[in-house]
Amino acid sequence: MAKESTFNPEHQATNTASKVVAALERLSEAFRVLLWQEAKQHGISPIQVQILTYLLHYPDKFKTVTNLASHFNMTKATISDAIKSVESKGFLKRKEDVNDNRSHTLLLTREGKNIARKIEDFANPIQDSVNNLAPDKQAGLLEQLLYLIQDLNRNLVITPQRMCLNCRFYEQKGKLHYCNLVNAFLNAGDLRVDCPEFTVPV
Structure with missing residues (x-):
C-alpha cells in the first residue's frame, strides 16, 4: 500500500506528524523569503548572506571552506564558488595557513563587516514571533527541535550539528539533560544549538 503524502491536506487532517512537517515547511518558506529579500536588496545571493553572517560571528578556527560546507550542508565546491563571488566584491580576504598552504582562514574586510552587520538581522521577524511565546x-x-535535528543527523539527512545532544560531554539522565563539562544539569532553555565547547564523541 502506497504511503500517504505528507502534503495531501486530507491526509494531514488526521495525521499530526504530517501537520508538524507541513508547519515546518511553512517556517522554512518564511526563512527563505526573508533571506531572498535581504539578498536581493544588497545584490548578493542568499548563501552569500549566510556566509557573511557566519564569518561575522564565528571564531577564526571555524572560518574555513570545510567548516562552512559542513555548517550549511553544502559541497565544498558550492561553498568555494560562493566565497569567490564574495571575495570578488571585496567583502573577504584569505589568510593562508602557515602549516598547510592549501588551507585558508576566511576573514571579512572592513567593507565585509559593514555589510554583514546590515544583513544579519534578516531573521528578526521570526525571532520576534518566537519572543511572543512564553519562556517555558x-x-x-x-x-x-533539537531532538528532531539529532534524529536527522543520525539518519544522515544533514551533517551532525555542534549542539548539546551530539556532544561528548552531554548525557541524558532520565528526562533530564546533564553536561559533564560543567558538571551540571541543564534546563531545556540552556541547551545550545551551536556550542563553542562542543566536542565530538569518542
Missing part, C-alpha cells in the same frame, strides 16, 4: 514554551520548542 520557547524552551520546550527548542528541546523538541
Whole structure:
C-alpha cells in the first residue's frame, strides 16, 4: 500500500506528524523569503548572506571552506564558488595557513563587516514571533527541535550539528539533560544549538 503524502491536506487532517512537517515547511518558506529579500536588496545571493553572517560571528578556527560546507550542508565546491563571488566584491580576504598552504582562514574586510552587520538581522521577524511565546514554551520548542535535528543527523539527512545532544560531554539522565563539562544539569532553555565547547564523541 502506497504511503500517504505528507502534503495531501486530507491526509494531514488526521495525521499530526504530517501537520508538524507541513508547519515546518511553512517556517522554512518564511526563512527563505526573508533571506531572498535581504539578498536581493544588497545584490548578493542568499548563501552569500549566510556566509557573511557566519564569518561575522564565528571564531577564526571555524572560518574555513570545510567548516562552512559542513555548517550549511553544502559541497565544498558550492561553498568555494560562493566565497569567490564574495571575495570578488571585496567583502573577504584569505589568510593562508602557515602549516598547510592549501588551507585558508576566511576573514571579512572592513567593507565585509559593514555589510554583514546590515544583513544579519534578516531573521528578526521570526525571532520576534518566537519572543511572543512564553519562556517555558520557547524552551520546550527548542528541546523538541533539537531532538528532531539529532534524529536527522543520525539518519544522515544533514551533517551532525555542534549542539548539546551530539556532544561528548552531554548525557541524558532520565528526562533530564546533564553536561559533564560543567558538571551540571541543564534546563531545556540552556541547551545550545551551536556550542563553542562542543566536542565530538569518542
